Amino acid sequence: MLSALRGIVQAVNAAPTLQAALDIIVSRVAEVMGTEVCTVYLRDPDTGRLIFMANQGLNPDLIGKVSLGVDEGLVGQVARREEPLNLEHAEKHPNFFYLPGIGEDAYHSFLGAPIIHQRNVLGVLVVQQKDSRRFDEEEEAFLVTMSAQLAGVIAHARATGSIAPAQDSVVASATFKGIAGAPGVGIGRAVVMVPATELSSVPRRHSDDTEGELAAFSSALESVRNDIRSLSDKLVDQLSPEELALFDVYLRILDDGVWLSEVEEKIRAGEWAQGALSQVVSSHIHTFETMEDDYFKDRATDIKDLGRRVLSYLQASHSEPTVYPDNTVLVGEELTASMLGEVPREKLAGMVSVRGSSNSHVAILARAMSIPTVMGASDLPYTQIEHADLIVDGYSGAVHYNPTPEVYEHFKLLSEEDQALTQGLEALRDLASETLDGHRMPLWVNTGLMADVARSLDRGAEGVGLYRTEVPFLLRERFPSEEEQRMVYREQLLAFAPLPVTMRTLDVGGDKALPYFPIEEENPFLGWRGIRVTLDHPEIFLVQVRAMFKASEGLDNLRIMLPMISNVQEVDEALELIKRAYDELVEDGWDIHWPPIGVMVEVPAAVYQARQLAQRVDFLSVGSNDLTQYLLAVDRNNTRVADLYHAYHPAVLNCLKIVVDAGHAEGKSVGICGELAGDPLAAPLLMAMGYDMLSMNDNNLLRVKAVIRSSQYSDLPALLDQAMNADTADEVQVLLRRALADAGMERLLPPAATS
Structure with missing residues (x-):
């Protein structure tokens, strides 16, 4: 039946409308299973009733005209209980419900399977026969599989507004789920970028x-x-x-x-x-x-x-230049940096990429340029939305297509409030990042481009907690030379001097691939990435470290950080290579000094060896994004499981506390440079845990500083105790949100947290 299933799926995917897809399904399923009847009931999202939408073998005149409630009939039971129902004598079942005129009187055998997409029941797929028999396990499994395939088709049709029969274009308001790529709200018109010959x-x-x-x-x-x-x-x-x-x-x-x-x-x-x-x-x-x-x-x-x-x-x-209207929302299957560069910055309101992750090159650029962006909007019918009105919610990762007046006004207000708040917070840039009772909490920034520098300094950054050295590698079509790297690193070090700049050694693999050094793996996040790559290629590692040392001459504000560390041997090997590069340069006459060396704690193994790691290096820095995804076994760039990614999960909070305590036990400083560090909601919690530094995107710096300056440090241990005793991430967030609201700081939360 696998071959038959593939054939049906291909035919359904090629159907121009939902109704055509349903008609294909009922005819082909009935043919493959050898049944006299096959029917699809779809659940009306407004009334909840199951509508008779497509059929092979019953009265076609009633299609779209009769329906069942979830408490009515066998079909209702399948939908209500969310499981298959296989009956030899359907008419004898206590829940059997007779629909006059539909023509199912002569059919005794009944097999129904729910159509479920992301936990929502969308409908029911049914086959019936005159013979009184139970369908066998293989037949039941085939119908369940067919229902799962149909679920995606129906969900997409409903999202695009093509749920009505014979409709083949996007007409209704709809919301498409993606991944938050860069914060902010972008409101404008879609301009679809077309890759060559696709x-x-x-x-x-x-x-x-x-x-x-x-x-x-x-x-x-x-x-x-x-x-x-x-x-x-x-x-x-x-x-x-x-x-x-x-x-x-x-x-x-x-x-x-x-x-x-x-x-x-x-x-x-x-x-x-x-x-x-x-x-x-x-x-x-x-x-x-x-x-x-x-x-x-x-x-x-x-x-x-x-x-x-x-x-x-x-x-x-078709060589005419693309016309970019004011408030352009750039849309494409996979947006690239070159596409971004084609749009005048003053006209660009937002970006949406069907593919890609929050760590994609274009997402990094979008954050650096403060362009609201959604990545991984895989259900978006991007080829059909040219010139459509869109709202890009870069906080929650949602794209609103043809928004209703109410939705439009809501996000317009959010955008205006966001801009007003940002402008109002600018007065804090030169004020100390300390609590009301004098506890200092240094705020550093994450950078990757020179464009980050000016804004970071304007917003009062006290150092760089993470400089992504892979960005210069991504911007080229080959590995940058030692001198090219030295010049780029020198710019960063010079711009922030005398403030410290923490340079992470090359971190590729996972969802960050260099076009000229592709890493093809079935499970890239558990594969060859981070320090594993550079230790296997010491020629790349040594060139990069030498470039960092050379760039630091006369400035002495360099810090080096090692990514994706999972055991102490990796640290020992890396330190040996760094020492070798240092000694060679000193011998060659370079006037450089040994910098602080640290490791990123972003895998569970590093959490539980944090003390041993701290004994070997000068500082620890938690990468909360990867740590959360590895602890929870959730790919944060996968929209299907994005709802399970919770940085406030009790297991994550416990690990964050373990790392701080381990580092401090060895007298070493501990910082955090993931997205959690830039969340105003998390600042009181991280301060109470004892973190020595928070490093974040510069867009969040003043919000976090405002929360810190409004907090009473002596009150935070009690808040931490409550959070650490919570059972769920939702409980933690509610607790923190209430604490900020009680302190009059609710306005400082990102719109996604308060809407």
Whole structure:
């Protein structure tokens, strides 16, 4: 049945509308399972009733017209109990409910499976037969699997507003869930960025120049024909006649009147040539891929190749510069730094990337430039939202499409309040970061670009707790030389001197890959990353450390930090290499001094060896983002489990306290440089634990300082005791939010925490 399941899934994914997908499902499932009846009921999100939406074998006139409550009938029981129901005599079950006129009188066997997406029941899939029998385990498993596949289709259709039959475009207000990439609220119009020759990424776009689009399409076809003929001529002496015949196949496909006329028809209906080509070719690809015959499946590859070739010529001919309106929200399947650079900064209100994580290069740039950004919005139908009104909620990671007036006003007010608060906090920049009763809490910043420097200093940063040295590596198409690195590091050290700058050695792997040094792994977060990479490549590590030492000459504000440490041997090996680089440079006459060396505590093993690590280095710094994800076994960049990522989880708080106590027991300072450090809600808790320094994004610095200056340090141990005795992250957050509210500091919380 696996082959049958794949075929159904491919056909459903190729369906232009939800109703078409439902019709495919009921007909194909009934065929595969050999049942007389297959039905899909969908739950109405407003009334909760289960609507008869698609059917094979019953009365088609009642589709969309009859429904059941969750307390009615066998279908209601499946939805209510969220589990399959397999009956030999359905009519004898106490919950059996007769729907007049639907035509199920003659059917005795019943098998129903709930359609569930992210814990929400979206509907029920049912098969029925006249024979009185229980469906076997394989049949039940197949229907459950089919329901799980259908769940994603229905959830996407509901989110895009295409839940109604025969509707194939986004029309309604909708909210799409992603990952918070850069804080803030961005309100504007979508401009979709199209990667070169990616058929699936071409947005739908209206064109008034029908003749011009037809001419461009015709010209692109002829260019590809010429390319194919030229390639065939070049290889005529190298290939057999049978192999050369492939080029004739390509030319016949290019002259096929069926798909050509479909493209031209869409262009005449107002679609631009690229969009028309993408939609038609994608449809034909799906058609061939769902066929059983291997020959026809292979034709899908041919069509895809030719479609990309035609698209590349269309893209080359469509050379007018993109017009960026005021308040542009840049949208793309995978946004890049170069795409970001094309938009005038004064016009850019926000960004949304369908793929990518909060640690993606573009997300780092967005935070540095204070551009509200959402990453990983995987359900967003980005090809269909050109010029749509969007709200980017960079605090919660949500994208609001075609927002209602109420939603628009809510976020407009949040944005205005946020801006007013930021401006009001500027008076704190030169004031000490200390509590009402005189406890000092140094606030440092996380940086990666020179653009971070000026804002960080303007906001009163007292040092750099994390300089991401991978950023200069990401900005190049090769490893930067020692001199190139020295110049970049010198700029950072000089800009902050005499304040300390903590440079983390190269931290790649996981979700941070260098294009010229790809690391392909099935489980990258548990793989070759951080210190593991650089210890395996001492030539990279030594060059980087030498560049850091050289950059520090005459400034002496360098600190070096080692990432992803999981055992003491890694620290010993790294220290040996650092000492070697230092000795060589001193011998060469460089006037440098040995800097403080520290390790990042970001894996559970390091938590429980924190004291042994502290004995070897000068300081510890907790990376709360990775530590939280490893402790909770939650990929923070995966939208499916993002709700389980809680930095206030009691297990995380206990580990944070263990690290502080271990470091202080060895007389070493302990800081924290993850997202938690920049959360105003967490500041009282981290101070009470004993952290010696908080390092954060510069956007959060003044908010955190305001909380610190409004706090009474002597009150914090009692607050910490309550938090450490809480059972859940929600309890901790409620406790902290109440404490800040009681102290009149609720306005300092990020909008996501108070909305």
